[in-house]
Amino acid sequence: MTTDTVGRFERSLDELAVSVAFTSAAGATDRLDAVLETPAVGVPLPFDGVSLPERVAAEPTATELADARTGITPATFAIAEYGTVAIESRAAGDEPVSLYPEHHVAVVAASDIVPDIGAGFDRLADRFAAGGDSIVFATGRSATADMGGLVHGVHGPGEVTVVVLEDR
Amino acid sequence: MAERSHEPGQSDTGAAPNSRAETAAHLRHLLETEGEAIHTQTSVSNYRRAQAYDETDNLDALRTEARAIKEDAIDRLPELIETVREAVEANGGTVYLADDAADANAYVADVVEDRADTDGSEAATGSEESGAGDGDRNRPSVVKSKSMTTEEIDLNDALEADGIDVTETDLGEWVLQVADDTPSHIVGPAMHLTREEIADLFVEQFDPDVEFDTPEALTRFARDHLGERIQAADVGITGANFVAADSGTIALVTNEGNARKCAVTPDTHVAIAGVEKLIPSVRDLEPFVDLIAKSATGQPLSQYVTMLSPPTNSPTVDFESPDEPLGGDDGTAGANRDREFHLVLLDNGRTDMREDDQLRETLYCIRCGACSNSCANFQSVGGHGFGGETYSGGIATGWEAGVHGQDSAAEFNDLCTGCTRCVDACPVKIDIPWINTVVRDRVNRDDDPEAYDFLVDGLTPDDEPDGFDLGKRFFGNIATVTKLGSATAPVSNWLGDTELVRSLLERTLGIDRRRDLPTFERRSLVDWFAARGGERESRRRAAAAGPEDRHSELDREVVLYPDIYTNYVDTDRGKAAVRTLEALGVPVSVPDLPESGRAPLSQGMVATADRQASRVYAALAEDLDAGRDVVVIEPSDLAAFQREYERFLPERSFERLRDNTYEICEFVFGLLEKGADPSVLSTGDSDGGEDGDGDRDGDGDGNRSIAYHSHCQQRTLDLEAPTTALLERCGYAPRTSSVECCGMAGSFGYKREYYEVSMDVGDRLAREFDHGGTDLVVASGTSCGDQLEALLERDVPHPIEVLAPDSTV
Incomplete structure (x- = not known):
């Protein structure tokens, strides 16, 4: 990761109308708390020293998922070129938590931001080789043009925020 | 879905032939009812696609790589099928290789009934009511994401006949399901419907409490309605954009997110994919993922590229146990203990396509719709006109001939005029016009002999x-x-x-009487040239014009190819070309050469075109050996030499001809670049004007304004730019057209059944040129010129007629 890559990622997210927030790991919980709207659901964040805010349901039920306004997940990596976050399907429920609520908050370590899609596929292949089986490249907000105009927030989130852990 | 309402030429008995009048009436109806919505959407996608391509530095390398992966995968298909079977089974899923539609449908129905029983619902014991996702909870239920392959096998009909509720969750597909309509485009299936039409449909069907006055309101309503169906479904069915064999990974490319929900919310996921979707590994996904959104809609990347190797670790979302944690009590993979996955690989003619040297390329198609969007005729009539039983657009001819049979392809195949604009658009470089030509040839040969x-x-x-x-x-x-x-x-x-x-x-x-016929010249260009003194006279004139200390690079000799239009109908442009070359010091010969094969090709007469290619090459071989350059005025003939002849001539012959043929303006521009003097030509900044700078274009820059429509095939050869550059070099301010084709396309616009489509396409071009007080309108192709002359009611010469010395244009 270089400053250039992070800057490129930020510009890509801006073009996608995705909000981005930078924080240290130590400040991450507070930062997430400031970003989310309740009710919120989440899955455990695999970054040292980072946990979900208390008012986030960390082991959500189907009802909590359906009612949630915000869903918080980690991103295994991110692709600067396109503003993409890679959401891995884990048993804890990353996939539905990133998909059902209106607002998806993805947390990514700055060191996991790769410059381009080629590097992204390198990371993907590594994860698959290490036993991962499913990853979604999520780029921007859910969208459709099927109803006579471009609309965001169809089946997936209409609002996306990426929280970058600058020291991870 | 029930009756297809868009099949052309079918009476109530379904047996009526496709007469010209019926085809014309059908297309006229589509122009009036769907044309505007289709044109708006396809032309925007096409424009954005072109922009996205321009902004991608390594575009050609990506397309080449994607194509190579597909060629290799189709070549190794039997092996990849075994690989994916092993991988999916190792993951805990099942692979079913279905021979045909009935086989696939029966398998899927069995899976759904079996899972619905397992889930403990009172499956299939409910009422007889049916309909698009009405939600009788006693019936087994399926939610689907968009899949053209399931359209191909009419899966929904088959499942509903078995008492299974099916709900499409892609918004466009759902609208069609509610409307009992069929896709008009392989990517934007409901693009023929306007917001108002969708709103009226929803009001009629659902009698909702809300007003549908915005796309947002419609989308919210659909999201809520479909969200309930997804939560209640027994089985989720998706297609697959790609299947990576070595890991059993399904790639789903979507913007809405519904495919993700369908794949992971219910405990059972069925993915249905044609066998051609197999590629070797996840690493091979990269060029496709990078290209598919660009080619489809001009987006850099689709919102969601899901790469899942099911059954996945993701927990099912069980709304029947709404208060249990998704991840299970221990939050581990135990939560997906009940997950089931079936990959249905569909053959349905694909193995035969793979064996067919001409149709095989169709299997490389990634179904992005770029060929539809870049097609001028498609932009006018959409997939209900330019399409068969399932597929639409240029590539549909290959698909329909392969999976539904030649008759389905024959219904719409003639709407491909061979303009080749899709060739640049296709992300895997499929020669779509060639597939159309070949299928047309086969259709021709199968037709019954006619009386006269x-x-x-x-x-x-x-x-x-x-x-x-x-x-x-x-x-x-x-x-x-x-x-x-x-x-x-x-x-x-x-x-x-x-x-x-x-x-x-x-x-x-079938020549439409509304179309002006060409006016034949009594004396052909070849005869004119011979009467003028032939090659000897041309040498004399060139020597007289050229400076004595000529640069050796300018020491060229040209064979001007007398295409049939230049030779017999529009000799003026041929004479202008001769005079221009001579004025620049280049001697010319105009021999009587065979027709290029373009005309028979456009009618699907491949054997005749092949014969013509040999004749042309034989007639030119000595000139090529002598180092002469072959200069062509009519772009479609040049395109035959530089594209189709590759299929007819030995490689060396093809390359020698290709490398030594030039479009006239390209050649003249090359001479100027090598130092020839443009002042001997008729330049745009030389005559008196009305805005004080001598040009009349009102901008004071001294350059005369000119509207230039290049030729579709010329653009595909990347030869629009040299003409534009030449005009600029000669003191003109050219403005180029943005429409892909003039709509005339050789014989197409003459045909009674297509006259109105041709005029609709041409109107868009004419409107671009009709305003702004352009002084001159020029076009490179004969038919482009004819079309513009008919629409604009003014002369539309070839650019060389404007530039030639002593031009009176």
């Missing part, structure tokens, strides 16, 4: 069998017709103007 065949036998010295469409045969042999027309001019021209003859031409050959 003997009428044209004397006129048609072609290599085609007796019997096929008289009109096609006429246009395919246009060289003979034109020669005859010239030899008998002006009588032929007078006859062509009579109502009696026009009526006869319309009835027998």
Whole structure:
């Protein structure tokens, strides 16, 4: 990761109308708390020293998922070129938590931001080789043009925020 | 879905033939009802696609890589099927190889019924009510994401016949399901419907409490309605954009997010994919993921590229146990203990396509719709006109011929005019016009002999069998017709103007009487050139014009190819080309050369075109050996030399001809670049003007404004730019058209069944050029010029006629 890559990622997210927030790991919980709207659901964040805010349901039920306004997940990596976050399907429920609520908050370590899609596929292949089986490249907000105009927030989130852990 | 309402030429009995009048009426109806919505959406996607391509530095490398992966995968298909079977089974899923639609549908129905029983619901014991996702919770239920492959096998009909509720969750597909309509585009299936039409449909069907006055309101309503169906579903069915064999990974490319929900919310996921979707590994996904959104809609990347190797670790979302944690008590993979996954690989003709040297390329298609969007005719009529039973757009000819049979392809195949604009758009470089030509050829050969065949036998010295469409045969042999027309001019021209003859031409050959016929010149270009003193005289003139200390690079000799239009109909542009070259010091010869094969190709007469290629090459071989350059005025003939001849000539012959042929303006621009003096030409900044700078374009820059429509095939050869550059170099301010094609496309615009489509396409071009007080309008192609002259009611010469010395244009 270089400053250039992070800057490129930020510009890509801006073009996608995705909000981005930078924080240290130590400040991450507070930062997430400031970003989310309740009710919120989440899955455990695999970054040292980072946990979900208390008012986030960390082991959500189907009802909590359906009612949630915000869903918080980690991103295994991110692709600067396109503003993409890679959401891995884990048993804890990353996939539905990133998909059902209106607002998806993805947390990514700055060191996991790769410059381009080629590097992204390198990371993907590594994860698959290490036993991962499913990853979604999520780029921007859910969208459709099927109803006579471009609309965001169809089946997936209409609002996306990426929280970058600058020291991870 | 029930009755298909868009099949052309079918009466209530389903047995009526496709007459020209019926086809014309069907297309007219589509132009009036769906054309505007289709044009708006496709032209925007096409524009954005072109922009996205321009902004991608390594675009050609990506397309080449994607194509190579597909070629390799189709080559190794039997092996990849075994690989993916092992991988999916190792993951805990099942692979089913379905021979055909019935086989696939029966398998899927069994899976759904089995899972619905397992889930403990009172499956299939409920009422007899049915309908699009009405939600009788006693019936097994399926939610689906968009899949053209399931359209191909009519899966929804089959499942509903088995008492299974099916709900499409892609918004466009759902609208079609509610409307009992069919896709008009492989990517934007409901693009023929406007927001108002969708709103009316929803009001009628659902009698909702809310007002549908915005796309947002419609989307919210659909999201909520479909969200409930997804939560209640027993099985989720998706297609697959790609399947990576070595890991059993399904790639789903979507913007809405519904495919993700369908794949992971219910405990059972069925993915249905044609066998051609297999690629070796996840690493091979990269160029496709990078290209597919760009080619489809011009987006850099789709919102969601899901790469899942099911059954996945993701927990099912069980809304029947709403208060249990998703991840299970221990938050581990135990939560997906009940997950089930079935990959249904569909053959349905694909193995035969793989064995077919001409149709095989179709299997490389990634179904992005770029060929539809870049097609001028598609932009006018959409997939309900330019499509078969399932697929639409240029590539549909290959798909329909392969999976539904040639008859389905024959219904719409003639709407491909061979303009080649899709060739640049296709992310895997499929030669879509060639597939259309080949299928047209096969359709021709299968047609029954017609009664008045003997009428044209004397006129048609072609290599085609007796019997096929008289009109096609006429246009395919246009060289003979034109020669005859010239030899008998002006009588032929007078006859062509009579109502009696026009009526006869319309009835027998299908030439629309509203279209002006070409006016034949009594003296051909070849005869004019010979009478003028031939090559010897040309040498004298070139020597007189050229400076004595000529740069050796300018020491060229040109064979000007007398295409049939330049030779017999529009000799002025040929004479202008000769004078221009001579003025720049280049001697010219204009021998009597064979027709290029373009005309028969456009009618699907491949054998005749092949023969013509050999004749042209034989006639030019000595000139090529002598180092002469072959210069071509008509872009479609140049395109034959530089594209299709690759299929007809030995590689060395093809390359030698290709490398030594030039479009006239490209060649002249090359001479200027090498130091020839442009001041001997008629330049745009030389004559008196009205805005004080000598040009009349009102901008004070000294350059005369000119509107230039390049030719579709010329653009595909990347040869629009040299003409534009030449015009600029000669003091003109060219403005180019943005429409892909003029709509005339050789014979297409003459045909009675397509005249109105042709005029609709042409109107868009004419509107671009009709305003702004442009001083001059020029076009490179004969038919482009004819079309513009008809629409603008003004002269539309070739650019070389404007630039030639002593030009009066």
